[in-house]
Amino acid sequence: MAGQKKTLLKVIILGDTEVGKTSLMQQFINGKFSQQYKATIGADFLPKDMIIDDKNITMQIWDTAGQERFQSLGVAFYRGSDCCVLVYDVTNLKSFENLTSWRDEFLIQANIKDPDNFPFIIIGNKIDLEEGKRLISTKKAQALSNSLGNLPYFETSAKESVNIDQAFEVVARCALKQEEIMEFNDDYTDAVNINVDDDNYNNCAC
Amino acid sequence: MKAPKTFPPGKGQVLYAKSKVYIHVTSNKNDNIPGYLTIVKPFPDSKNDELIISFIPELDLSIEDKTTLDYFDLYGLDGEKNDFYSNNKNDINGKNFPQIIRFIDRPRISSISSYAFGAVINQLYTIQVRPKKTSLWEGSIILHPKQENDKLPALFFHDDESLGTKREQKLKNQNFEPYSENQIGGNSLYWGGDRFISCLKNYATLTESTLETGMFLINCTQEDAMNFVPNILNNDQNKDDNSYDFNAEVNQVLTTAKWNLLTGLASITGFAKKQINNAIDNKILPQSLQKYVERSEVKKITDDFDSASVYLAKWALSVQEEAEKNRKMIIGNEYYKELISVELGDKFIELTPLEVSKAARRGKMNKEDWNKFFDSNGSLQFTIHEIIGQIFHSGLEEDIRKDAWLFLLGVFPWDTTVSEREQLKKSLENNYIEYKNSWKADLTKQENDAFWKDQKVRIYKDLKRTDRDVDFFKSSKGDDSDDDYDDDYDGSYWNEEDEFGNETLFHNKNLLVMRDILFSYNELNYNLGYVQGMCDLLAPLYCVLKDEAITFWAFSNFMERMERNFVRNLSGMKAQMVTLTELVQFMLPDLYVHLEKCDSSNLFFFFRMLLVWFKRELSFLETMDLWEIMWTDYYSSQFILFFALAILQKHSKIIMKTLKGFDGILRYINDLSGKLDVQDLLTRSELLFLKFKQMVELIDRTSAGTSFNSKQAGEPVKPISDELRTLLSKEIVIEKEETRTSETPFG
Ligand SMILES: Nc1nc2c(ncn2[C@@H]2O[C@H](COP(=O)(O)OP(=O)(O)OP(=O)(O)O)[C@@H](O)[C@H]2O)c(=O)[nH]1
Ligand SMILES: [Mg+2]
Numbered sequence: 001m002a003g004q005k006k007t008l009l010k011v012i013i014l015g016d017t018e019v020g021k022t023s024l025m026q027q028f029i030n031g032k033f034s035q036q037y038k039a040t041i042g043a044d045f046l047p048k049d050m051i052i053d054d055k056n057i058t059m060q061i062w063d064t065a066g067q068e069r070f071q072s073l074g075v076a077f078y079r080g081s082d083c084c085v086l087v088y089d090v091t092n093l094k095s096f097e098n099l100t101s102w103r104d105e106f107l108i109q110a111n112i113k114d115p116d117n118f119p120f121i122i123i124g125n126k127i128d129l130e131e132g133k134r135l136i137s138t139k140k141a142q143a144l145s146n147s148l149g150n151l152p153y154f155e156t157s158a159k160e161s162v163n164i165d166q167a168f169e170v171v172a173r174c175a176l177k178q179e180e181i182m183e184f185n186d187d188y189t190d191a192v193n194i195n196v197d198d199d200n201y202n203n204c205a206c
Numbered sequence: 207m208k209a210p211k212t213f214p215p216g217k218g219q220v221l222y223a224k225s226k227v228y229i230h231v232t233s234n235k236n237d238n239i240p241g242y243l244t245i246v247k248p249f250p251d252s253k254n255d256e257l258i259i260s261f262i263p264e265l266d267l268s269i270e271d272k273t274t275l276d277y278f279d280l281y282g283l284d285g286e287k288n289d290f291y292s293n294n295k296n297d298i299n300g301k302n303f304p305q306i307i308r309f310i311d312r313p314r315i316s317s318i319s320s321y322a323f324g325a326v327i328n329q330l331y332t333i334q335v336r337p338k339k340t341s342l343w344e345g346s347i348i349l350h351p352k353q354e355n356d357k358l359p360a361l362f363f364h365d366d367e368s369l370g371t372k373r374e375q376k377l378k379n380q381n382f383e384p385y386s387e388n389q390i391g392g393n394s395l396y397w398g399g400d401r402f403i404s405c406l407k408n409y410a411t412l413t414e415s416t417l418e419t420g421m422f423l424i425n426c427t428q429e430d431a432m433n434f435v436p437n438i439l440n441n442d443q444n445k446d447d448n449s450y451d452f453n454a455e456v457n458q459v460l461t462t463a464k465w466n467l468l469t470g471l472a473s474i475t476g477f478a479k480k481q482i483n484n485a486i487d488n489k490i491l492p493q494s495l496q497k498y499v500e501r502s503e504v505k506k507i508t509d510d511f512d513s514a515s516v517y518l519a520k521w522a523l524s525v526q527e528e529a530e531k532n533r534k535m536i537i538g539n540e541y542y543k544e545l546i547s548v549e550l551g552d553k554f555i556e557l558t559p560l561e562v563s564k565a566a567r568r569g570k571m572n573k574e575d576w577n578k579f580f581d582s583n584g585s586l587q588f589t590i591h592e593i594i595g596q597i598f599h600s601g602l603e604e605d606i607r608k609d610a611w612l613f614l615l616g617v618f619p620w621d622t623t624v625s626e627r628e629q630l631k632k633s634l635e636n637n638y639i640e641y642k643n644s645w646k647a648d649l650t651k652q653e654n655d656a657f658w659k660d661q662k663v664r665i666y667k668d669l670k671r672t673d674r675d676v677d678f679f680k681s682s683k684g685d686d687s688d689d690d691y692d693d694d695y696d697g698s699y700w701n702e703e704d705e706f707g708n709e710t711l712f713h714n715k716n717l718l719v720m721r722d723i724l725f726s727y728n729e730l731n732y733n734l735g736y737v738q739g740m741c742d743l744l745a746p747l748y749c750v751l752k753d754e755a756i757t758f759w760a761f762s763n764f765m766e767r768m769e770r771n772f773v774r775n776l777s778g779m780k781a782q783m784v785t786l787t788e789l790v791q792f793m794l795p796d797l798y799v800h801l802e803k804c805d806s807s808n809l810f811f812f813f814r815m816l817l818v819w820f821k822r823e824l825s826f827l828e829t830m831d832l833w834e835i836m837w838t839d840y841y842s843s844q845f846i847l848f849f850a851l852a853i854l855q856k857h858s859k860i861i862m863k864t865l866k867g868f869d870g871i872l873r874y875i876n877d878l879s880g881k882l883d884v885q886d887l888l889t890r891s892e893l894l895f896l897k898f899k900q901m902v903e904l905i906d907r908t909s910a911g912t913s914f915n916s917k918q919a920g921e922p923v924k925p926i927s928d929e930l931r932t933l934l935s936k937e938i939v940i941e942k943e944e945t946r947t948s949e950t951p952f953g
Contacts, residue, residue, distance in 0.1 A: 045872075
């Protein structure tokens with residue numbers, strides 16, 4: 001199964017409205033920044049092929065809406081995620097403070113079985129904005145990442161393409177690891193089915 | 207074989223296992239928790255009544271234990287070699303001990319982090335058995351512990367998935383004994399829970415209550431027997447008259463009380479709620495979740511499990527479910543199928559290319575055409591129906607929109623003269639100034655009103671991102687579209703300030719006007735406030751009308767019908783999604799069946815399209831082409847749903863042939879953005895509407911008459927659902943946001 005087949009990894013980006021989720025996704029996938037992206041309504045995903053340690057993978061990156069009212073819709077798309085990226089805006093305190101709620105909401109709504117080991121990544125975006133506007137220091141953000149379980153933390157600029165590829169490579173690795181844990185379980189059930197096929201037990205005429 | 211004297215550390219011996227037993231956490235099958243029902247002997251010296259009955263979710267099991275349980279599920283106590291039929295009375299301490307001795311981790315009695323649970327036999331009071339009656343319902347059991355407030359969830363046996371049950375059924379069929387081993391509620395076929403009861407009988411005495419079929423008392427005391435099995439009681443009394451001296455009346459009261467508790471059933475809601483409350487009290491959740499549940503909002507939710515966020519999370523599900531209620535009425539209902547094909551033609555429901563090309567739309571109405579409708583006083587010389595029909599069928603050229611939209615949006619009534627309209631315009635302008643001043647002149651509000659300030663942030667955030675690709679809203683600091691992004695940009699022009707000294711980041715004075723309109727709309731409709739998506743609705747209006755006060759009123763009128771899309775609990779959107787789903791069932795049944803298979807029958811991908819009327823999928827100008835048609839309400843005030851239907855109709859063949867999953871369908875529909883042919887789709891929408899109307903009329907006609915037809919078809923005639931019927935109405939559906947209080951959240 002792992003041989004030729006491409007592994008599909010589902011990654012979901014969460015965070016308050018306007019922190020730059022859509023811009024991050026676009027920068028990573030299309031290498032572009034535009035002032036013309038609109039506020040996201042509903043959810044959308046874009047695929048991106050990557051090679052990680054000689055493995056072909058396709059990352060399916062899901063961008064969701066940040067406004068409270070439409071968050072409940074995002075929930076429908078949480079299931080089956082292999083990794084979750086939590087984004088805040090380094091010049092927006094509230095977006096930073098809300099990270100924990102986003103994480104908890106995700107854990108609950110996505111029905112994650114092993115919440116303590118699910119991979120999250122924290123991104124502080126818009127570091128290109130002038131120093132004076134910045135409200136969350138690297139130190140403060142790192143402290144939060146540590147307290148949430150040593151989560152990988154990146155500071156990025158979607159606008160000037162700083163640290164985007166690095167961040168998403170770690171996202172891919174984490175997702176891959178998570179996916180392998182899940183796949184292991186899947187293979188096991190397959191094996192059982194094959195045994196039974198040999199005995200023709202599931203061809204019963206009842 | 208003898209019972210082993212020692213067990214491996216931490217392990218218990220499996221005496222029974224059944225695979226694919228589920229907890230149905232909600233009514234959505236995606237939420238079901240699959241697992242194993244087991245009977246385990248926890249220690250070498252455990253007695254029969256110390257065995258543990260437990261439910262172990264699949265995800266909680268180690269691979270080893272899962273293999274063991276699968277083996278037991280498939281072959282039972284005696285292993286694969288022995289006859290499945292040797293249903294000896296086994297006793298774990300006696301001689302006929304199971305041939306197969308295997309161990310799994312000793313099941314826990316309770317678990318907070320997962321749905322696992324268990325109960326020692328001597329702590330169980332009753333077991334309620336609901337055998338599988340039809341292929342539609344899974345059989346289930348519920349364990350009732352003696353502790354009356356411990357409620358355990360029902361366990362459903364998914365027989366079609368359980369390899370063990372399938373094998374047992376097959377063997378039974380081969381022996382011509384397809385029936386249940388434990389006759390509960392008459393003859394029923396063998397099902398997954400059957401073997402469990404048979405097996406449990408080896409270790410405990412099960413006494414069926416004569417008060418309710420399927421309720422078994424476990425190792426019942428005589429007192430219990432009195433309460434629940436009056437027949438036994440009578441027999442016993444005959445034997446020994448004095449031993450049960452009780453006050454019949456008191457007993458009766460007790461019986462009912464207990465009974466109510468038991469039949470109050472272990473609803474999963476209660477179960478989950480209890481779990482969470484327990485967890486909060488004992489602080490034994492994983493750290494992350496602990497923090498979450500300590501938040502006051504979450505506490506509130508656990509108090510009222512069906513409230514806010516849970517309700518919202520189930521939103522999509524309920525759309526699907528409500529629509530499914532009506533599903534059986536229409537899809538696969540041979541009576542209607544035949545009726546329609548006989549009365550309206552074989553392929554009536556399909557749109558042929560010929561039909562579409564014949565119905566092609568007329569050229570747009572130009573200034574000259576428009577002027578012909580009015581006399582020298584500017585009064586309409588034709589009926590409203592005529593001019594509306596004309597606009598509906600042809601649309602408007604750009605240069606008459608400025609005039610025509612004011613009528614379409616109800617700013618001016620159709621039956622006015624030029625001078626009346628001028629007067630009206632003046633008073634509208636004055637009214638607008640009042641709304642505008644109520645925030646602009648109120649500095650206290652601007653500085654201290656938390657809600658107002660929050661609204662302001664939201665409006666700024668969105669305006670900054672509204673249609674910046676359209677010339678009218680482009681940044682005055684030059685174009686920074688994708689292609690010629692300015693690498694030398696030094697960040698300085700971002701510091702443009704508005705009159706309050708705030709950065710606007712707009713660099714466009716039209717966006718500042720839009721800001722004023724939105725702030726003023728907040729004064730007019732304080733309950734609703736600003737919600738994301740509203741600036742999408744405003745932009746085309748202001749771009750065409752260009753007059754601030756007039757645009758304000760046009761926008762307010764547009765919002766009359768659009769408010770239902772933005773109310774906090776999303777009920778208006780939900781209603782439309784339900785209606786659309788039913789419409790798809792009715793008009794495109796084959797596609798609907800396919801969407802169901804792809805987990806897409808909730809039509810999620812139409813959410814954004816309906817919310818802002820395809821603004822995100824169409825170009826700025828195409829959006830205008832579409833909206834003005836919708837505003838006519840020529841056939842239906844919800845004609846937008848027929849436009850959505852037309853998209854599905856046009857693409858149904860491809861979707862059915864090539865797309866197999868939720869992701870794929872979502873992707874496909876999202877990718878239609880920028881590729882929708884509005885005119886072609888409007889043609890289809892109209893044809894679909896007319897067919898819809900004909901079908902409804904036909905069904906109504908036959909339903910209204912005697913039940914002759916329905917009797918013949920052996921099927922009661924069911925009327926068209928209310929949702930579908932409202933599609934025939936031109937009356938705008940209005941739903942207002944609830945009154946804002948100090949408790950209402952901002953978002
Ligand atoms: N200076 C700067 N601005 C950015 C950056 N990333 C995004 N922005 C701007 O921030 C605003 C919001 O960006 P989006 O990508 O639309 O934000 P979002 O998180 O997708 O927002 P929602 O869709 O509403 O949830 C836009 O005006 C972007 O141009 C960045 O790295 N630096
Ligand atoms: Mg976005």
